[in-house]
Amino acid sequence: MAGQQKQRMSLVGGNPTVMPAMEVPNLLKTKKESVRTVRLRLLPTKQQDKRLRKIADTCSKLWNEVNYVRRKAFFEKKKVNIEETYREYYERYKKLVGCVTTQQVLNKNNEAWNSFFKLLKLKKEGKLPPFIKKLTPPGYWKDKTLGKRIKRIIIRSDRYYIEQVNNGEGYITLKDFNVKVKYVGRIKWSGKQGRLEIKHEFNRWFAYIPIEVGEDPSKSNPKGYIRGGCDKIQRGKPRGEEAAFVDIGLNNLFAAVVTSGDAILVKGGVVKSEYYWWKSEKRNTQATRDLMRNNGLKIWERFHHRYLRALFKSSERLRHLYRTAVRFLAKELHERSVKSVYLGYPYMITQDNGNEHNTNIWWFRKITQWLYDVLKEYGIELFIVLENNTSRECSVCHVIHENARVHRGLYVCSVSGRKMNADLNAATNIAYRVGYVVSVKKVESFIVTHNGVKPVTPLRRGIAQDPAVKxxxxxxxxxxxxxxxxxxxxxxxxxxxxxxxxxxx
Ligand SMILES: [Zn+2]
Structure with a gap:
């Protein structure tokens, strides 16, 4: 079987379990293909901070009020009148934060409701993907525990501009509010700037700027062009015609099998320890907070603050790890002449820790989005394979052996006696579902760290060996x-x- 690869049946077209990532409902954002969002840290002065807080609070109040009216109508099973509520709140708020900003906040709320209605329609037709379990209307910009509003500002694309001082810092000027705030962060893309969102996340201000890469600014707003590095998203072409099959997990963040016989394991040990550390931190601070609060001690707010910090830190640090891994995987696959990538929908991940379903699935969606975006830079296509049991099935006999997962990471076929890495077994199964027969010849292991992705065995890279029961x-x-x-x-x-x-x- 070594080296043998063949196509078993017609691809994508006749196979309902495979679809291009872009076509899976609500898996990828409904943004334009050419848009990339840049996230910059804002460093306002004390006065600027005070001013931003005030503006953001008003924006948030507007969002919550208009959303309340719409939610009320929705839960009372009345028609949600988008236009009428829009007009009403526009008149009420235009004097407080200006016409343009009021419009932008209301537009954003409209978008949220429209996409919610779209999902409801999909649900009626039974076209929702299996990982969307519950649909809820747009929520409030509010911290439920403290009862305080979350601070956000939305600025129209022509009401701000960016002055870069050097590659890592500069100033953002908000025209309507006459504020010039310093920012830090590298801007990667060049293109037309979109709607700016300023968010207050755990005592830090961040600016999210969508950039339509390569697009010229509109004539009415010639200053609305951001000069970053790249003015094209796709900067590479696939080097060959290979296909890769990827399984996402916890122990092995990515297990990828390429039709050429190469296999890549990106180990997620650091992700896991980071994840569980912050999980316990969250749990502890939450428990202490509730205890204090139930006993009427004012100090509970301090623990809530620590809880929020844990939330922020955990997502920031995990995000960094995941993004490092995603970029690494895309680069490695590109080097192996991959043209299309098939990503398995993770099912088994919930087996290791059943109640962490939501967290993991949420990351699945994010990772898919990031992978899609990064693969695009290399011109590689991404497909989603919606399939269960890929990690329980044997990739040799294509049946489910009971108790074949000896350890978490080891899969032993009870018929042929072959020992395989469980995640690579799953990835091979994904290949089989799609119509390829792949045999793994060479396995390379890497580990994601905060300092980049590193090979696990630097001196013995790429020696194929069946793992043994230790x-x-x-x-x-x-x-x-x-x-x-x-x-x-x-x-x-x-x-x-x-x-x-x-x-x-
Ligand atoms: Zn078997």
Whole structure:
């Protein structure tokens, strides 16, 4: 079978479980293909901070009020009158934050409601993808626990401009409010600037600027052009015709199999430890906060602050890891002449930790979006394979063996006796579902860290080996079964050392 690859049946067209990522409802944002969003950190002075807070609070109040009226109508099963409520609140708020900003906030709320209605329609037709379980109307800009509004400002594309001082910093001028705020952050893209959103996230201000890459500014707003680095999204072409099949998991963030026989494992150990660390931090601060609050101690707000910090930090740090991994994977696949990537919908991930379903699925959506965007830079196409059981099935016999996952990471076929990495097994199954037969020849392992992606075995890169069942010490003190001589001898030596330490004579 080595090196053999063939196409079993017609691709994408006749196969309902495979679809281009762009066509999966609500999986990717409904933004324009050519738009990339840049996120910049704002560093306002004290007075500017005060002013931004005031404006943002009014914007947020407007959002919440108009949303309240619309939600009320929705839950009372009346028609949500978008136009009438729009007019009403526009008149009420235009004097407070100016016509343009009022319009922008209302437009954004309109968009949120329209996409909600679109999803409702899809649900009626039964076309929702399986990972969307519950539909809720647009929410409020509000921290539920503190009862305070979340601060956001929305600025129309021609009501601000950017002055770059150098590659990493500059100034954003908000024309309507006469504010010139310093920003830090690298702008990667060049193109026409879109609607600016300023968000207050855990005591920091961030500006989100969508850039229509390569597009010229409109004549009415010649200043609305941002000069970053690249004025084209796609800067590379696929080097060959290979296909890659990717499985997303927790232990192996990505397990990718290429039709040429190469396999890439991107290990997510750091992601996992980061994830669980912040999870416990969140849990602890939340518990303390609630305890304090239930006993009427004012200090609870401090713990809420710490809770919010944990939320912010965990998402920031995970985001960094995921994005590093995504970019790395795209680059590696490009180097292996990949033209199309098939991404499996993760089902098994919920088995390791059932109640973390939502978190993981949420990241799945994000990762898919990022992967889609980054692959696009190389001209690689992304498809989604909606399929269960790919990690339980055997990639040799294509049936589900019971108890084949010996350890979490090891899959043993009980018929042929072949041992495989469980995630690579899943990736091979995704290939099979799509219509390819791939046999893995060479496995390379990498690990994502905060300092980039690193090869796991730098000196032994790319040696294909079937993983073996490693003996695991059953319980401390009990020792090891005698037949496992390698580990046991080390352990006995250890014990001897310990004994000698106890009796120095
Ligand atoms: Zn088998």
């Amino acid at each position: 003996p695991r010490p059953s319980r401390r003190g009990e020792g090891h079964p005698p037949q496992l001589c390698g580990v046991a001898s080390v352990c006995q030596a250890d014990q001897r050392r310990r004994i000698s330490r106890r009796n120095p004579c």
